[in-house]
Amino acid sequence: MKLLPMRFDLYLGRAVFSTVLITWAVLVGLDVVMAFSGEFKDVGKGGYTLGHAAAGVLYTVPRRAYTFFPTAAVIGALMGLGQMAATSELTALRALGLSRKRLSASVAIALSLMTAVMVVNGETLAPWAQQRSDSIKASAKSGQSLASSRYSGVWVREGDTFLSAGSGDEQLLPGAGTRLVLNDVRLYKIAEDGKIASLTHAESVVHDASGWTLNKVRRDTFNERSATRTTAESEKWDSQLDAGALATGFSKPRNLAARDLRTSIEYRKRNGLDARDYEDIYWSRWFYPLNVLALCLAAVPFAFGSLRSGGMGKRLFLGILFALGFWLLQLFFGRMAGALKFDYRIAYALPPIVMLVVSGMLFRRKSG
Template structure:
C-alpha cells in the first residue's frame, strides 16, 4: 500500500467514524427519550437506563455501519475533490481502476468490522441489555444457558425456550410451602398460554412430596394457574436482528425440526450474510456520487443525494423483509436485493461518470 492509498483510506476512515459516532449519538438520544417512560417501573432507574442504552450501542453501530461508510466516504472524497487533490492524483497517474481498488480496500476494512460486530459483539451485548431491562422492571427474573427463571408466589419456574408462536418448551416447576419446604415438582414438555393467563401444560410429570412418601403421576394435559403476564416471557423470544449468523442457522434448523415458521429468521439470516458486503458496496456508491468537477456547483446537491440514498438503503432492508413476509417472496431475494440493487446502481453511475 503506497502513500496515496494510505492517505485516501485514512481520510475516508476518519470521516466514516465521525459519521458513525454522530448517528450513534442521535440514535442514543432518541432511545433515551423512548426509555424515559419506563423510569420508576420496578428497579428501572437512570443508571439502569444508561447501561441499557450503552449495551445496545454495538447493535446500533452494526446497523448504521453501511450508512456511516457511505456518508464518511462522500464527505472525504468531496473534500479531496474540492481541494483539487483528486485532480492532482489523477494527473499524477492514479487511474479510476486504481482508485476503485483503494476504495475497495477501505470498504473491506469496514466490512470486516461489520461482520465482527454482527457475529460476536452485538448479539451477546443486546441480549444482556434486554435481560438487564427485564430484570429491573419485573424483578425476580434471570436468563442464562438453562433458559428463563421466574418466581411467582410459591412457584419457582424454569422455561427453557419459547418458539415464535409463543409455545413454551421445557417447563419445570417447583412449588414450596410458606416454610420454603418443597411440596411438589412438575415437568412438562411444552405449554401454551391461555387467554386467562394460565398455562396449558402438555405431557406432565408430577411428584408430590408428603411426610412419608412421594406420589408420582403423569397427565397428558394440565391447566396450571400462573399469574404472570405473557409479555414477561418475551425476553426469551430473541429478535432475529439481534442474533448472529451461527445462532440463526441453529435456530432455523430447530424450528424446521419442530415444524415452525422460519421465514422471519431466514430473511434475517440472508440479511446478516449480506450486510458486511453492503458496507463494501457503500464505498463504491460514495465514489459514484462524488462530483469530479467542482466548477459546476453541484457538490452540495450530489452530497445530499448520496445521503438520501444511504438513508433509503438503511430502511430498504426492513421494507423488503416485510414485503417478503406479506407476499411470500423467497427470503434470499429479500435479503440480497437491497445490496444487489445498490451495487448495480454504483456500477452504472461509475461507468456513466467515466464516459463523460
C-alpha cells in the same frame, strides 16, 4: 505485482476513515440519546432506576454501531471524497495516472477493513451486550436475578410436547461448559386428536452434555375413561430440543448472532413453526458486507463529478439519499420475499446487484 498499499492508498483510506468515524459517532450518539430519553417512562417501575436505564442503553451501543455503519459508511465516504474533490486532490491523483477504478479500489479496501470489524462485532460483542441489556431491564423491573428473569415463564414446543417452566438458571461447570436448570417444569404431550395425552410435572429439569434429565417427576396419563399417575425420582427426557434454541427464543431475531439464528431456524422448521422472520435476519447478516461495499461504490462516481462543486450540504444530501434509497430497495425486496415466499437469498442479492449496475453505468458516464 505489489500487494502492499501505496502511499495514495493510505492517504485516501485515512481521509475516508476519518469522515466515516465522525459521521458514525454522530448517528450512533443521536440514537443513544433518543433511546435513553425513551427509558425515562419506565424509571420507577419495580427496582428500575436511572442507573439501570443508562447501563441498559450503553450495552446496546455495539448493536447500534452495527446497524448504523452502512449509512455512516456511504455518507462519510461521500463527504471525505467530496472534500478531496473540492480541493482538487482527486484531480491531482488522476494527473499522476491513477484511474477512477484504482481510486475506488482504495476506498473499497479501507471500507472493507471497517466492515470486517463490524461483522465480527455483529457476531460476538453486539449479541452478548444486547442480552446483557435485556437482562438488566428485566431483572430490575421484576426484582429477580439476571438468569432467572430471562427464563421466567418459558413456553417452547418440541414435536408433540409443549414445555412450560416457571424460572431457570444457567450455571457454569467446573473447567468448561454450562448447565441449564429449569424449575417448576410442566410437559404437555398432545395426542393426534388434539387432546392432552399426558401431563408431566418436574421440580427441575437439567440440560448438560448428557442431555435432558427430569428430577422429582410426577406424570398423569389420560386414557379414554381414566387417568393414571406415576412418579420417579429422576428420568431422562429424550428430546432434540437444544438449550441454545431455547435461549434464543427470548431475544428478538435482529439481536441474535448468525449461529443462534441458524439454530432457531432449524428448531422452528423441525417443529413446523414459522421461521421466516429468522431467515430474513439470518441472510441479511450474510449479505451485510456486500451491501456496504455496493452502496458505497455506487456513490463513489459522484466524487469525480458533481461533488467537485457544492458544499458539505450537497454531499450530506447525496449520502442520505443513497442510504435511504438502498434501505427502501432492500425493504421492498425483503417484504416481497416474505409475502410471495421466495428465497431470502434472492431478495438480499438483488439490491447490491442493482447498486453495482448503477455504479458501473455511472462510471462509464463519467468516463465518457
